[in-house]
Amino acid sequence: MYKKIPFQDCKTLFGHFELSEDAMALVNEGNAPKDVIDVLYDKALFLDLTHFYCHALPMREVLWWTVNALEIREDVWTPLELQLLQDCKRWVKEPQEGQRRAIEQKLKRIKNTSAIFWLSQAVVWNGSGSLAPIDAPVVFPKAFLYSKAAAGAINTAAVVPEWKSYTSYYKSVFAMALDLANGGPGMIKR
Template identity: 55%
Template sequence: MLKKIPLTSCEKVWERFKSSDEANEIVDLSSEPRVIIDSLLEAGLYQDLVHFYCHALPMRETIWWSICVLELRQDVLTKAEQSLFNACKDWVREPQEPKRRYIEKQMQQLKNESFIRWLAQGVFWNGSGSIAEISLPVVMPAEFLYSKAIAGAINTAAVLPEWKGRDKFYKQAFASAFDIAQGGKGLIE
C-alpha cells in the first residue's frame, strides 16, 4: 500500500476526473492504486496517469509534485513565469493567504497555455481560501478543482512549448510521483 495513497480500491478517485476510453477499458477500479498506476504506465496512457496522481495524492503533495516536475522545463520560462514559479514553490513551503493572493494577481499576466499559469491556478484553487475577490463574500472552490489545474500544468508542460523530450519528461514525472506516493520528496535528479 502506498503511504500517501492508502486505498484498497480506486473507484472514488476515478470518479473525480474524466478518463479516456482506453483507460476505462484497462483499469480495474477494485484494484489498489499501484496496480492502476502500473496499468496506465504500461499502456502509455500518460495523461490519464497524471490525472490519477493529481486526484489521488493529498493536495500539498500534488502541488509539490508539479513543482518537482515543472523544474524540468525551467529553461523555457520567461522572467514573469520564473517569478511566479518561485512564488508557488514558496507557497508550498509556507502556505499563507497573502502568498496565495499574490499568486492570484501574478498569474493574470500569463496566457492560459502557460503551464506555470496552470500551476498558479492550482495553488489559488487549493481549497484553503476563497476564490472570490477579497471584498466579496467567501466562495470556496469546487472540491479537487486544484487537481484539474495541476494536471493541466503537467500535461501542458509535457508538450508546450514543443520539444522532443515528452516521453522522458513523463517517465521522470511518474518516478517523482511514485516516490511521493511512497512518502518521499519526489525530487528529480
C-alpha cells in the same frame, strides 16, 4: 498500498475525475491504485496517469509534484513565469493567504496556455482560501479543482513548447510522483 495513496481500490478516486476510454478499457474502480498506476504507465497513457496521481495524492503533494515537474523545463519559462514558479514553490513550503492572493494577481499577466499559469491556478484553487474578492463573501473552489489544474500544468509542460523529450519528461515526473506516493520528497536528481 502507498503511504500517501491509502486506498484499497479506486472507487473513491474515480468519482472525482474521468479516465479516457482507452484507460477505462484497461482498469476499473475495483483495481488497487498500484495496479492502475502500473497499467497506465505500461500502456503509455500518460495524460490519464497524470490525472490519476493529481487526484490520488494529497493536495500539498500534488502541488509540490507539479512545481518540481515544471522546474524540469525551467529553461523555457519567461522571467515572469519563473517568478511565479518560485512563488508557488514558496507557497507549498509555507502556505500563506497573502501569498496565494499575490499569485492570483500575477497569473492574470500570463497566458492560460502556459503550464505555469495552470500551476498558479492550482495554488489559487487549492481550497485553503476564497476565490471571491477579499471584501466579498467567501466562495471556496469545487473539490479537486486544483487537481485538474495541476494535471493541466504537467501535461502542458510535457508538450508546450514542443520538444522531442516528452516521453523522458513523463518518466521523470512519474518517478517523482511514485516517490511522493511512497512518502519520499518527490524530487529527482538532475
